[in-house]
Amino acid sequence: METILSLRNLDKKFGSVHAVNNLSFDIEKGNVYGILGPNGSGKSTTLGIILNVVNKTSGEFSWFDGNISTHEALKKVGAIIERPNFYPYMTAVQNLKLICKIKGVSYDKIDEKLKVVNLFERRDSKFKTYSLGMKQRLAIASALLNDPEILILDEPTNGLDPQGIHEIRKIIKDIARNGTTILLASHLLDEVEKVCSHVVVIRNGVKLYSGAVDGITATNGYFELNTEADSEKLKELLEKHPAIANIKEEEGKLIASLENELSASEINAYLFKNGITLSHLVKRMPSLEQQFLTLTNNN
Numbered sequence: 040m041e042t043i044l045s046l047r048n049l050d051k052k053f054g055s056v057h058a059v060n061n062l063s064f065d066i067e068k069g070n071v072y073g074i075l076g077p078n079g080s081g082k083s084t085t086l087g088i089i090l091n092v093v094n095k096t097s098g099e100f101s102w103f104d105g106n107i108s109t110h111e112a113l114k115k116v117g118a119i120i121e122r123p124n125f126y127p128y129m130t131a132v133q134n135l136k137l138i139c140k141i142k143g144v145s146y147d148k149i150d151e152k153l154k155v156v157n158l159f160e161r162r163d164s165k166f167k168t169y170s171l172g173m174k175q176r177l178a179i180a181s182a183l184l185n186d187p188e189i190l191i192l193d194e195p196t197n198g199l200d201p202q203g204i205h206e207i208r209k210i211i212k213d214i215a216r217n218g219t220t221i222l223l224a225s226h227l228l229d230e231v232e233k234v235c236s237h238v239v240v241i242r243n244g245v246k247l248y249s250g251a252v253d254g255i256t257a258t259n260g261y262f263e264l265n266t267e268a269d270s271e272k273l274k275e276l277l278e279k280h281p282a283i284a285n286i287k288e289e290e291g292k293l294i295a296s297l298e299n300e301l302s303a304s305e306i307n308a309y310l311f312k313n314g315i316t317l318s319h320l321v322k323r324m325p326s327l328e329q330q331f332l333t334l335t336n337n338n
């Protein structure tokens with residue numbers, strides 16, 4: 040697998056604020072990564088560091104297996120980390136022509152990229168007549184002009200209405216489907232769940248989880264149990280079971296969290312063999328939302 044970007048023990052302090060704290064993760068080619076965290080968790084600072092607009096305090100990052108300088112590497116990166124700024128009285132095409140000149144890219148790319156972001160029909164409208172969603176889409180087109188290997192977006196749907204949000208997410212997924220690696224920062228769990236294949240969850244600059252989005256839910260889950268017989272004995276038996284991590288009581292039921300794989304029929308057989316008949320047994324997996332809240336609130 041080709042590594043696009045590696046972060047190793049990256050650290051950034053703004054005076055007493057530890058914005059990025061010993062952060063390490065890898066971005067592999069072809070995946071869609073979300074950096075997910077609440078406001079102020081260090082997402083923008085992290086993006087700023089890897090794009091050379093914020094100086095790191097310590098640690099390392101390397102682009103494309105470290106074979107080229109950051110300056111050269113950034114020519115293969117498309118990024119939008121601030122609100123897009125275009126000339127209001129110029130059309131989309133005129134604005135993109137200017138960017139082509141700055142980036143040294145052929146004008147041929149303009150129509151192709153406007154089509155990717157569904158603005159081709161509106162290519163000759165002045166930027167000032169665009170909706171916020173269209174402005175954001177034009178920014179994506181401009182970031183794609185140099186056919187980047189990776190597209191980096193900071194809170195790409197901030198401030199947009201539901202229709203605008205839907206369009207941007209669809210465009211990001213289409214771009215990814217065509218082979219461009221994506222790294223986006225978001226405070227919206229729902230966004231990461233809908234758009235990303237991988238996630239790095241951070242809070243106060245510290246990484247809490249990194250891996251597949253599916254993996255965040257791939258814990259072993261928990262059982263809800265009840266018995267009309269001896270509930271103390273039920274509790275004792277659960278405590279003794281090696282696959283059970285902890286037990287709590289909630290609304291008259293016992294909740295037994297699993298640290299290892301265990302099926303409902305296995306726990307049922309174990310309890311029955313030890314003299315307990317259950318009146319209620321359900322196996323549940325925590326939702327991504329529960330997992331995220333547990334990760335970001337309780338650590």
Ligand SMILES: Nc1ncnc2c1ncn2[C@@H]1O[C@H](COP(=O)(O)OP(=O)(O)OP(=O)(O)O)[C@@H](O)[C@H]1O
Pocket residue numbers: 053056057058076077078079080081082083084085226
């Ligand atoms: N230039 C700066 N000077 C001082 N402190 C800063 C600076 N930039 C960021 N910070 C602080 O660093 C921490 C991380 O901020 P950052 O903007 O990276 O978080 P974020 O996760 O992107 O949040 P948001 O979603 O609100 O933009 C915050 O406490 C912020 O106040």
